[in-house]
Amino acid sequence: MVKVFRIFVVMTVLLVAFATPAEAARELSVKGTVIGEHGPPDFDAPGCPDWAAWRYSSEGEGRISSLGRVQYTLTQCTVPSPDGFESEGTVTFAARNGDELWLEHQMLSQGIGEPGGPPQGFTFEGEWVAVGGTGQFANATGMGTLDGFGDMEDGVAIGHLEDGLMEVNLRGTVIRQVPMKGTVLGEHGPLDFDAPGCPDWAAWRFPSEGNGRMAHLGRVDYTLTQCTVPGPDGFHSEGNITFTAANGDELWLEHTMLSQGIGEPLQGFIFEGEWVAVGGTGRFVDATGAGTLAGFGDIEDGIAIGDIRDGLMETNFKGTIGYDPQR
Numbered sequence: 001m002v003k004v005f006r007i008f009v010v011m012t013v014l015l016v017a018f019a020t021p022a023e024a025a026r027e028l029s030v031k032g033t034v035i036g037e038h039g040p041p042d043f044d045a046p047g048c049p050d051w052a053a054w055r056y057s058s059e060g061e062g063r064i065s066s067l068g069r070v071q072y073t074l075t076q077c078t079v080p081s082p083d084g085f086e087s088e089g090t091v092t093f094a095a096r097n098g099d100e101l102w103l104e105h106q107m108l109s110q111g112i113g114e115p116g117g118p119p120q121g122f123t124f125e126g127e128w129v130a131v132g133g134t135g136q137f138a139n140a141t142g143m144g145t146l147d148g149f150g151d152m153e154d155g156v157a158i159g160h161l162e163d164g165l166m167e168v169n170l171r172g173t174v175i176r177q178v179p180m181k182g183t184v185l186g187e188h189g190p191l192d193f194d195a196p197g198c199p200d201w202a203a204w205r206f207p208s209e210g211n212g213r214m215a216h217l218g219r220v221d222y223t224l225t226q227c228t229v230p231g232p233d234g235f236h237s238e239g240n241i242t243f244t245a246a247n248g249d250e251l252w253l254e255h256t257m258l259s260q261g262i263g264e265p266l267q268g269f270i271f272e273g274e275w276v277a278v279g280g281t282g283r284f285v286d287a288t289g290a291g292t293l294a295g296f297g298d299i300e301d302g303i304a305i306g307d308i309r310d311g312l313m314e315t316n317f318k319g320t321i322g323y324d325p326q327r
Contacts, residue, residue, distance in 0.1 A: 028066040036060015038166040048077035085109040099135030144172015175322035186210015188313040198227035235259040249282030291319015
């Protein structure tokens with residue numbers, strides 16, 4: 001019986017290990033409330049654009065889904081308008097483990113108080129976008145709304161707040177960025193000197209296609225197309241890459257690279273560059289991310305370079321990507 005139980009445990013662990021991805025990108029809910037002190041306005045408005053009448057700040061704590069207990073700091077630049085007080089600024093949430101989520105926001109505020117009397121408080125509503133962070137929120141993207149109200153420190157509390165505090169409520173979603181890496185190998189060329197679809201500066205159009213393996217896609221087919229011009233330091237190119245997973249989902253990249261020739265006469269080339277994710281299909285709709293690429297290619301001449309066959313090109317990718325695997 002003990003032996004059977006041990007086999008069951010081992011098989012269960014193996015099934016869980018193979019069924020669970022090492023790290024999956026996912027859409028995280030951002031919902032919660034923070035409360036803190038606010039003001040006073042700084043009429044010198046340091047770090048604000050010229051249009052700002054003052055700089056306004058707040059800091060405190062609360063709880064946000066996907067972060068847990070947080071400390072927050074808010075800074076914004078404000079100008080009065082016919083509709084109220086228009087502001088734009090930043091919010092940083094710091095979780096207990098040190099991970100930070102960074103937001104940029106815009107809001108419209110309205111004063112609260114008796115007509116003709118001093119303001120006793122204010123209400124506000126607005127929108128935010130995620131612009132990155134640290135830890136699990138590095139390169140995070142996303143968006144949502146915010147609203148709340150604040151009490152002026154005058155001895156009279158508004159609502160359930162203590163005198164002189166401000167409450168901010170947030171809702172929205174954040175796409176967490178996760179590591180992205182892989183290698184593809186394929187045929188390349190020939191050069192098309194008519195350069196169809198390329199800008200006027202391009203001397204030729206360069207294609208490549210093949211297959212390989214990429215994190216979050218598994219086994220892929222790829223197509224690469226780029227427009228190239230010679231320069232004093234090598235060959236400058238820009239173009240796009242499409243990865244197609246086994247289930248048909250596509251991930252689209254835009255890239256730039258610099259290539260150098262190898263050998264005399266030319267036997268091959270090396271290259272390095274950068275890429276950005278610009279969307280895709282299936283689970284990669286609205287995908288974002290960025291990273292680097294590097295590799296080398298062999299000119300088809302009967303002599304292979306490195307560990308690739310004659311006439312092939314190897315491209316290695318590293319970076320981070322955000323997407324919704326639930327699509």
